[in-house]
Amino acid sequence: MLAYLIRRLSQAILVMAVMATIVFFGLYAVGNPVDLLINPEASLAEQEATIARLGLDKPVHIQFGYFLSGLVQGDLGTSFVHNRPALELILSRLPATLELAFLGILIAIVFGIPLGMIAGLRPNAPYSKLIMAGSVVGFSTPNFWQGLMLIMLFAVFLGWLPAGGRGDTVDVFGIPLSFLTLDGLGHLILPALNVAIFKMALIIRLTRAGTSEVALQDYVKYARARGLSPTRVVGVHVLKNILIPVVTVLGLETGNVIAFAVVTETVFAWPGIGKLLIDSIGLLDRPVVVAYLMLTVFLFVMINLIVDILYSILDPRVRIKGGR
Amino acid sequence: MNKLTFVAAVVSIGAVTQPAFAQSLTAAFASEPSSVDPLYHNLGPNNATRKHMFESLVGEDANLAIVPELAESWSSSDDGLTWTFKLRQGIKFHDGGDFTARDFLYTACRIPNVPNSPSSMEGFIGTAETITAPDDFTIEVTTAAPYPLLLTDFASFGVISASANGHEGPVEYVKGGCPGIEGYLDSNAYNDGSATVGTGPYKFVSFTPGESVILARNDDYWGDAPHWETITIRPITNDGARVAALLAGDVDVIEKPPVQDLERLRGDERVNVVQGPSSRVIYLHFDHEGEPSPGIEGTDGKNPMKDVRVRKAISLAINRPLIVDRIMGGLAVPARQLVPDFMRGTDPAIALEEPDLEEAKRLLAEAGYPDGFKLVIGTPNDRYINDAQIAQAVAQMLTRAGIETEVDAMTASVFFSRRNNYEFSLYLAGWGSSGAGMASPLRALVASQNKDKGLGGTNRGRYSNAELDAVIEEALSTVETETHDALLRKASNIVVDDVAILPLHFEVTPWALRAGLTMEPRADQHTVLTTVRPSN
Numbered sequence: 067m068l069a070y071l072i073r074r075l076s077q078a079i080l081v082m083a084v085m086a087t088i089v090f091f092g093l094y095a096v097g098n099p100v101d102l103l104i105n106p107e108a109s110l111a112e113q114e115a116t117i118a119r120l121g122l123d124k125p126v127h128i129q130f131g132y133f134l135s136g137l138v139q140g141d142l143g144t145s146f147v148h149n150r151p152a153l154e155l156i157l158s159r160l161p162a163t164l165e166l167a168f169l170g171i172l173i174a175i176v177f178g179i180p181l182g183m184i185a186g187l188r189p190n191a192p193y194s195k196l197i198m199a200g201s202v203v204g205f206s207t208p209n210f211w212q213g214l215m216l217i218m219l220f221a222v223f224l225g226w227l228p229a230g231g232r233g234d235t236v237d238v239f240g241i242p243l244s245f246l247t248l249d250g251l252g253h254l255i256l257p258a259l260n261v262a263i264f265k266m267a268l269i270i271r272l273t274r275a276g277t278s279e280v281a282l283q284d285y286v287k288y289a290r291a292r293g294l295s296p297t298r299v300v301g302v303h304v305l306k307n308i309l310i311p312v313v314t315v316l317g318l319e320t321g322n323v324i325a326f327a328v329v330t331e332t333v334f335a336w337p338g339i340g341k342l343l344i345d346s347i348g349l350l351d352r353p354v355v356v357a358y359l360m361l362t363v364f365l366f367v368m369i370n371l372i373v374d375i376l377y378s379i380l381d382p383r384v385r386i387k388g389g390r
Numbered sequence: 391m392n393k394l395t396f397v398a399a400v401v402s403i404g405a406v407t408q409p410a411f412a413q414s415l416t417a418a419f420a421s422e423p424s425s426v427d428p429l430y431h432n433l434g435p436n437n438a439t440r441k442h443m444f445e446s447l448v449g450e451d452a453n454l455a456i457v458p459e460l461a462e463s464w465s466s467s468d469d470g471l472t473w474t475f476k477l478r479q480g481i482k483f484h485d486g487g488d489f490t491a492r493d494f495l496y497t498a499c500r501i502p503n504v505p506n507s508p509s510s511m512e513g514f515i516g517t518a519e520t521i522t523a524p525d526d527f528t529i530e531v532t533t534a535a536p537y538p539l540l541l542t543d544f545a546s547f548g549v550i551s552a553s554a555n556g557h558e559g560p561v562e563y564v565k566g567g568c569p570g571i572e573g574y575l576d577s578n579a580y581n582d583g584s585a586t587v588g589t590g591p592y593k594f595v596s597f598t599p600g601e602s603v604i605l606a607r608n609d610d611y612w613g614d615a616p617h618w619e620t621i622t623i624r625p626i627t628n629d630g631a632r633v634a635a636l637l638a639g640d641v642d643v644i645e646k647p648p649v650q651d652l653e654r655l656r657g658d659e660r661v662n663v664v665q666g667p668s669s670r671v672i673y674l675h676f677d678h679e680g681e682p683s684p685g686i687e688g689t690d691g692k693n694p695m696k697d698v699r700v701r702k703a704i705s706l707a708i709n710r711p712l713i714v715d716r717i718m719g720g721l722a723v724p725a726r727q728l729v730p731d732f733m734r735g736t737d738p739a740i741a742l743e744e745p746d747l748e749e750a751k752r753l754l755a756e757a758g759y760p761d762g763f764k765l766v767i768g769t770p771n772d773r774y775i776n777d778a779q780i781a782q783a784v785a786q787m788l789t790r791a792g793i794e795t796e797v798d799a800m801t802a803s804v805f806f807s808r809r810n811n812y813e814f815s816l817y818l819a820g821w822g823s824s825g826a827g828m829a830s831p832l833r834a835l836v837a838s839q840n841k842d843k844g845l846g847g848t849n850r851g852r853y854s855n856a857e858l859d860a861v862i863e864e865a866l867s868t869v870e871t872e873t874h875d876a877l878l879r880k881a882s883n884i885v886v887d888d889v890a891i892l893p894l895h896f897e898v899t900p901w902a903l904r905a906g907l908t909m910e911p912r913a914d915q916h917t918v919l920t921t922v923r924p925s926n
Contacts, residue, residue, distance in 0.1 A: 097807030105432040109844035221638035229638035337600030
């Protein structure tokens with residue numbers, strides 16, 4: 067087990083190192099941040115002074131060296147624009163994104179699983195066909211378009227909900243949260259829906275497939291024959307057995323939303339890390355973009371590592387196979 | 391929750407989020423200030439935001455003419471080397487402290503010393519050799535050589551409070567380091583509000599990056615009291631989202647409404663569109679040096695842009711009024727000089743040019759290109775109003791004249807890097823002039839690149855003309871207004887005659903407001919909310 071763990075860990079570190087290199091040189095190739103940061107009215111001497119202060123006059127391999135030595139010490143650099151450590155900047159925006167992601171996933175679960183089960187239990191009923199048609203629309207229309215439509219409908223025409231922004235927040239242990247205030251919740255609903263629609267469509271389809279399969283199994287028939295109420299049969303015996311693939315996909319999707327809620331955050335001016343990423347790319351704020359990408363890679367490497375370790379505990383064959 | 395209570399809850403949330411119109415104003419900016427520290431980053435959104443809280447020694451009105459602000463009056467000595475400013479008395483900072491000459495000296499001390507400034511304001515104070523305060527309400531500035539743009543420079547930064555920055559007692563300004571001041575606060579002390587103490591019409595309340603800047607009315611303001619009790623500035627970078635926020639009533643004012651939506655917004659009774667001329671010129675810059683020049687084919691390695699006949703031909707081939715009409719939807723004014731005529735230094739005798747395709751072809755043939763050549767225009771596609779479309783139109787017009795032209799459009803961050811590496815033989819860009827008028831583009835865009843003299847900072851066409859340089863340098867050392875302006879006019883004529891650079895048009899800046907509100911458009915395109923008023 068220990069050998070396996072060490073091997074997986076060193077693989078993870080290798081992936082991080084390769085990503086760091088790709089990310090750094092990729093960004094280096096995009097352009098020179100000074101051309102955007104500095105006011106064009108500045109004289110050539112001032113422009114050069116800024117370039118030197120940011121260390122951008124050094125050859126690329128020296129800059130890479132600084133970056134690597136910082137990285138090893140857990141220092142991802144300081145934002146050129148905001149004058150704050152890049153990591154701190156990202157962490158300060160993380161609560162907003164997490165809130166959005168978790169509410170979105172929650173909506174997807176709460177509506178997706180029952181709808182999928184209904185469609186699976188009565189596949190030929192008209193409402194089931196409607197649900198399935200809806201789910202096709204849900205995952206085949208672009209995310210930004212769905213966002214704009216939500217805004218047009220609920221904010222512009224009906225005027226029920228605000229079109230964007232975060233609204234009032236309450237500090238809980240120093241972390242600003244918006245779902246605890248009415249105003250904040252109002253601001254949260256539309257972007258969360260925007261996140262939820264695609265996931266909901268996915269869950270509906272997964273649940274339906276599982277339900278129609280499980281409903282025909284002997285143990286369901288037996289449960290019915292025992293005289294259990296339909297609610298209990300569906301709510302316990304069917305539900306439990308279709309949840310495994312749904313949970314697996316949800317786990318992956320949650321990671322995806324946290325890392326890449328860029329579109330939703332841009333359309334709804336939601337101040338999370340996705341919007342920070344887009345703004346930073348626009349301004350070529352290299353340290354923030356690099357830190358963001360490294361953090362994302364780290365997140366996924368860690369998720370995969372944990373999943374693999376769990377697998378190896380649950381199923382020793384994985385370990386033995388890998389050991390050959 | 392049953393269905394009815396759910397709907398009720400949603401409706402009540404909606405009701406809560408409707409802004410209370412009477413006394414608070416919310417505006418959406420297209421880009422976010424990187425800090426509320428007025429001296430940290432010389433950038434459009436930062437400078438627009440600071441104008442609400444921090445005032446300058448002298449101000450710029452909507453047409454960028456210099457007006458009194460913290461200083462009531464000023465004068466310059468006969469030799470042009472000494473400037474004397476008389477300060478307005480009785481002005482209070484937001485923390486109740488008195489504004490005196492000491493605060494201006496402290497501001498001048500901090501400018502070159504703002505920690506980690508990405509774009510320093512140093513240039514605005516660098517020409518001053520000494521700054522002294524003979525008494526609390528007088529400031530004397532001396533320069534090494536006569537310098538006519540001192541007022542414009544001093545209008546470009548906000549004055550901070552010495553006491554709020556932790557400095558008590560007198561301040562002595564010495565260029566290169568003020569004695570007795572150990573360290574300076576960094577921008578974070580401003581972003582959390584502890585040092586954000588100005589004299590302006592609004593006081594700092596909070597700054598949440600990515601979310602909002604909230605300001606409250608300064609009831610002790612010396613000037614006209616602003617209408618709104620609180621102001622919220624929200625960054626909404628996405629064009630569609632900004633328009634939606636306005637239509638939904640989330641915000642009352644938006645800047646940079648997308649041009650393709652303007653017609654619809656004008657027709658919408660919930661919206662009032664306000665627009666005004668800006669000082670921003672959209673121009674084409676030629677590569678005056680590279681040989682062979684990138685993107686040019688069919689000239690045997692020669693750079694045709696170095697031939698004034700080719701430049702004139704390009705100018706004649708372009709139909710500016712057509713671009714203004716068809717592509718800019720009227721949101722532009724055709725240009726032949728580098729600043730609009732309401733600013734100083736323009737020559738009213740220089741007329742707009744009539745497009746003339748035949749003459750353009752004749753000039754090309756005369757220059758030795760009867761069959762034209764191939765050309766690539768570089769342009770950003772997300773920086774100026776309809777930038778890529780303008781380049782596309784120019785390309786078609788040039789192709790008609792025989793210069794087969796392609797457009798290479800890209801995002802601004804890539805474009806500016808490539809431009810600064812001289813990767814284009816012809817590129818489209820824009821220049822927003824300060825109150826210096828013609829002097830601003832002259833010294834930055836067409837003066838020969840010269841690091842020691844601080845000239846040609848954005849002359850990425852590497853144009854160089856000794857005669858023009860001499861006139862510009864003379865203008866930049868002539869304080870007397872009439873002579874200074876005459877020299878600027880002379881320089882403008884040289885630029886036009888030699889087609890050193892090719893101005894296309896001046897942008898007209900639109901703002902969209904909730905119906906019933908109006909505001910004063912500014913030529914520097916800054917959104918300053920103190921001018922937003924109910925229209926009746």
